[in-house]
Amino acid sequence: MxxxxxxxxxxxxxxxxxxxxxxxxxxxxxxxxxxxxxxxxFNMVMIAxxxxxxxxxxxxQQLLKAKxxxxxxxxxxxxxxxxxxxxxx
Numbered sequence: 001m002x003x004x005x006x007x008x009x010x011x012x013x014x015x016x017x018x019x020x021x022x023x024x025x026x027x028x029x030x031x032x033x034x035x036x037x038x039x040x041x042f043n044m045v046m047i048a049x050x051x052x053x054x055x056x057x058x059x060x061q062q063l064l065k066a067k068x069x070x071x072x073x074x075x076x077x078x079x080x081x082x083x084x085x086x087x088x089x
Contacts, residue, residue, distance in 0.1 A: 001050045002031070002080040003057065005064070009073035011042040018067055019075070023048060026055040026063075042073075047080070 007019060016035070023030060032047040050057065061077045068075040078086070 001057070003028075003048050003050055003060075004078050004080055005044075005046040005048060006076045006078075007042065007044040007046075007068070007073055009042055009068075009071065011037050011040050012071065015042055015071065015073065016044070018071070019044075019046070019064065022063060022067060026053055026060065028053045028055070028060065 005019070007015060009015070020030065029049040029052065030046055031049055033044065034046075035042075035044040037043075050060070053060070055063070057077065057079060064075040064077055
């Protein structure tokens with residue numbers, strides 16, 4: 001199962017490290033990353049594979065949300081199919 005992870009917030013040290021460490025700890029494989037920083041605003045989209053993950057999608061969503069809050073970030077984790085449907089015009 002592939003997921004799309006979006007991270008938005010003010011740029012600061014440790015965002016990429018926090019997300020990638022959390023994913024690695026649960027055997028979620030990062031397949032692709034796109035990152036932009038515009039006028040101090042951080043935006044990143046990751047595609048990740050949860051085929052060998054030691055965590056459910058729901059638990060991953062809750063984990064990353066909890067880690068994002070103290071940093072003032074918004075992190076969303078969506079199944080790839082849901083993301084595609086939501087972003088199809």
